[in-house]
Amino acid sequence: xxxxxxxxxxxxxxxxxxxxxxxxxxxxxxxxxxxxxxxxxxxxxxxxxxxxxxxxxxxxxxxxxxxxxxxxxxxxxxxxxxxxxxxxxxxxxxxxxxxxxxxxxxxxxxxxxxxxxxxxxxxxxxxxxxxxxxxxxxxxxxxxxxxxxxxxxxxxxxxxxxxxxxxxxxxxx
Numbered sequence: 001x002x003x004x005x006x007x008x009x010x011x012x013x014x015x016x017x018x019x020x021x022x023x024x025x026x027x028x029x030x031x032x033x034x035x036x037x038x039x040x041x042x043x044x045x046x047x048x049x050x051x052x053x054x055x056x057x058x059x060x061x062x063x064x065x066x067x068x069x070x071x072x073x074x075x076x077x078x079x080x081x082x083x084x085x086x087x088x089x090x091x092x093x094x095x096x097x098x099x100x101x102x103x104x105x106x107x108x109x110x111x112x113x114x115x116x117x118x119x120x121x122x123x124x125x126x127x128x129x130x131x132x133x134x135x136x137x138x139x140x141x142x143x144x145x146x147x148x149x150x151x152x153x154x155x156x157x158x159x160x161x162x163x164x165x166x167x168x169x170x171x172x173x
Contacts, residue, residue: 053160054099060163061092061156068152072145083141087149090131095153097124 065088072080101120135146 053164056163057095057153057156057160058092059156060159061095061152064155064159065149065152068148072142072148076142076145079140080142080145083135083139083145084149086135086139086141087131087146088152089149090128090135091150091153094124094128 065084068084068088069081072084076083101117101124105117132146132150135141136143
Protein backbone atom coordinates (compact mmCIF):
# COMPACT_ATOMS: atom_id res chain seq x y z
CA UNK A 1 0.00 0.00 0.00
CA UNK A 2 1.41 3.21 -1.12
CA UNK A 3 0.63 6.35 0.86
CA UNK A 4 -0.50 9.25 -1.27
CA UNK A 5 0.00 12.86 -0.28
CA UNK A 6 -2.75 15.37 -0.96
CA UNK A 7 -2.13 17.85 -3.77
CA UNK A 8 -0.77 21.28 -2.72
CA UNK A 9 -3.27 24.03 -2.09
CA UNK A 10 -3.58 26.60 -4.87
CA UNK A 11 -2.70 29.61 -2.67
CA UNK A 12 0.53 27.98 -1.52
CA UNK A 13 1.80 27.38 -5.03
CA UNK A 14 4.37 29.90 -6.23
CA UNK A 15 4.53 32.01 -3.06
CA UNK A 16 8.18 31.33 -2.27
CA UNK A 17 10.31 32.83 -5.00
CA UNK A 18 13.78 32.65 -3.44
CA UNK A 19 15.69 32.37 -0.22
CA UNK A 20 14.62 34.51 2.73
CA UNK A 21 17.09 37.40 3.17
CA UNK A 22 19.32 37.27 6.24
CA UNK A 23 19.85 40.17 8.68
CA UNK A 24 22.79 41.56 6.70
CA UNK A 25 20.82 41.62 3.46
CA UNK A 26 17.74 43.07 5.17
CA UNK A 27 19.80 45.88 6.72
CA UNK A 28 21.42 46.65 3.35
CA UNK A 29 18.13 47.24 1.55
CA UNK A 30 17.15 50.93 1.45
CA UNK A 31 13.50 50.40 2.36
CA UNK A 32 14.30 48.61 5.64
CA UNK A 33 16.06 50.92 8.14
CA UNK A 34 18.76 49.36 10.28
CA UNK A 35 17.91 49.26 13.98
CA UNK A 36 19.66 51.87 16.10
CA UNK A 37 22.04 50.43 18.71
CA UNK A 38 21.01 50.91 22.32
CA UNK A 39 23.81 52.88 23.98
CA UNK A 40 21.92 53.47 27.22
CA UNK A 41 23.38 50.32 28.78
CA UNK A 42 26.97 51.26 27.97
CA UNK A 43 27.03 54.87 29.13
CA UNK A 44 28.92 55.38 32.38
CA UNK A 45 26.94 56.09 35.51
CA UNK A 46 27.15 59.33 37.41
CA UNK A 47 30.12 59.02 39.82
CA UNK A 48 28.06 60.66 42.56
CA UNK A 49 25.90 57.52 42.67
CA UNK A 50 28.89 55.34 43.55
CA UNK A 51 30.03 57.82 46.19
CA UNK A 52 26.55 57.74 47.75
CA UNK A 53 26.46 53.95 47.75
CA UNK A 54 29.86 53.70 49.45
CA UNK A 55 28.86 56.36 52.00
CA UNK A 56 25.67 54.41 52.83
CA UNK A 57 27.62 51.14 53.14
CA UNK A 58 30.00 52.79 55.59
CA UNK A 59 27.13 54.29 57.59
CA UNK A 60 25.16 51.05 57.74
CA UNK A 61 28.36 49.21 58.75
CA UNK A 62 28.89 51.61 61.65
CA UNK A 63 25.23 51.17 62.69
CA UNK A 64 25.67 47.38 62.51
CA UNK A 65 28.77 47.69 64.70
CA UNK A 66 26.80 49.64 67.31
CA UNK A 67 24.02 47.02 67.33
CA UNK A 68 26.54 44.16 67.47
CA UNK A 69 28.49 45.94 70.23
CA UNK A 70 25.36 46.21 72.34
CA UNK A 71 24.60 42.51 71.92
CA UNK A 72 28.17 41.37 72.54
CA UNK A 73 28.61 43.66 75.58
CA UNK A 74 25.55 42.11 77.16
CA UNK A 75 26.43 38.49 76.36
CA UNK A 76 30.26 38.37 76.43
CA UNK A 77 31.37 41.37 78.44
CA UNK A 78 34.47 43.46 77.85
CA UNK A 79 36.57 40.71 76.20
CA UNK A 80 33.89 40.11 73.58
CA UNK A 81 33.49 43.84 72.99
CA UNK A 82 37.26 44.22 72.53
CA UNK A 83 37.32 41.35 70.01
CA UNK A 84 34.38 42.82 68.12
CA UNK A 85 35.99 46.27 68.04
CA UNK A 86 39.36 45.01 66.84
CA UNK A 87 37.93 42.86 64.09
CA UNK A 88 35.47 45.56 63.01
CA UNK A 89 38.35 48.05 62.74
CA UNK A 90 40.41 45.56 60.71
CA UNK A 91 37.57 44.84 58.29
CA UNK A 92 36.74 48.54 57.91
CA UNK A 93 40.37 49.36 57.10
CA UNK A 94 40.38 46.41 54.70
CA UNK A 95 37.21 47.71 53.00
CA UNK A 96 38.63 51.23 52.64
CA UNK A 97 41.89 49.83 51.28
CA UNK A 98 40.02 47.69 48.76
CA UNK A 99 37.94 50.72 47.75
CA UNK A 100 41.14 52.66 47.09
CA UNK A 101 42.64 49.83 45.02
CA UNK A 102 39.49 49.39 42.92
CA UNK A 103 39.12 53.12 42.30
CA UNK A 104 42.74 53.35 41.14
CA UNK A 105 42.30 50.35 38.83
CA UNK A 106 39.08 51.67 37.29
CA UNK A 107 40.58 55.02 36.30
CA UNK A 108 40.58 55.68 32.52
CA UNK A 109 44.37 55.31 32.53
CA UNK A 110 45.29 52.98 35.39
CA UNK A 111 48.45 54.07 37.14
CA UNK A 112 49.21 50.66 38.67
CA UNK A 113 51.21 47.99 36.93
CA UNK A 114 49.73 44.47 37.20
CA UNK A 115 52.52 43.19 39.42
CA UNK A 116 52.06 46.11 41.82
CA UNK A 117 48.33 45.43 41.98
CA UNK A 118 48.96 41.75 42.67
CA UNK A 119 51.46 42.68 45.39
CA UNK A 120 48.99 45.06 47.06
CA UNK A 121 46.19 42.49 46.94
CA UNK A 122 48.45 39.74 48.34
CA UNK A 123 49.62 42.06 51.12
CA UNK A 124 46.03 42.88 51.95
CA UNK A 125 45.12 39.19 52.30
CA UNK A 126 48.23 38.40 54.35
CA UNK A 127 47.53 41.28 56.74
CA UNK A 128 43.88 40.28 57.03
CA UNK A 129 44.86 36.69 57.84
CA UNK A 130 47.41 37.88 60.38
CA UNK A 131 44.80 40.09 62.04
CA UNK A 132 42.38 37.19 62.31
CA UNK A 133 45.07 34.93 63.77
CA UNK A 134 46.20 37.52 66.30
CA UNK A 135 42.62 38.27 67.31
CA UNK A 136 41.74 34.64 68.00
CA UNK A 137 44.99 32.90 69.03
CA UNK A 138 47.22 35.56 70.59
CA UNK A 139 44.74 37.97 72.18
CA UNK A 140 42.33 35.11 73.03
CA UNK A 141 39.26 37.08 72.04
CA UNK A 142 35.94 35.32 71.80
CA UNK A 143 35.84 33.77 68.30
CA UNK A 144 32.13 34.59 67.92
CA UNK A 145 32.68 38.28 68.61
CA UNK A 146 35.66 38.38 66.23
CA UNK A 147 33.62 36.80 63.43
CA UNK A 148 30.72 39.11 64.19
CA UNK A 149 33.08 42.06 63.90
CA UNK A 150 34.25 40.82 60.51
CA UNK A 151 30.64 40.75 59.33
CA UNK A 152 29.98 44.47 59.92
CA UNK A 153 30.81 45.41 56.32
CA UNK A 154 28.77 42.46 55.07
CA UNK A 155 25.82 43.84 57.06
CA UNK A 156 26.47 47.23 55.45
CA UNK A 157 26.42 45.73 51.96
CA UNK A 158 23.23 43.79 52.68
CA UNK A 159 21.66 46.96 54.10
CA UNK A 160 22.59 48.89 50.95
CA UNK A 161 21.09 46.13 48.80
CA UNK A 162 17.84 46.30 50.76
CA UNK A 163 17.82 50.10 50.52
CA UNK A 164 18.43 50.02 46.76
CA UNK A 165 15.68 47.43 46.30
CA UNK A 166 13.28 49.55 48.33
CA UNK A 167 14.16 52.69 46.33
CA UNK A 168 13.58 50.84 43.05
CA UNK A 169 9.96 50.17 44.04
CA UNK A 170 9.15 53.54 45.60
CA UNK A 171 8.46 56.31 43.07
CA UNK A 172 10.85 59.24 43.29
CA UNK A 173 9.45 62.72 43.73
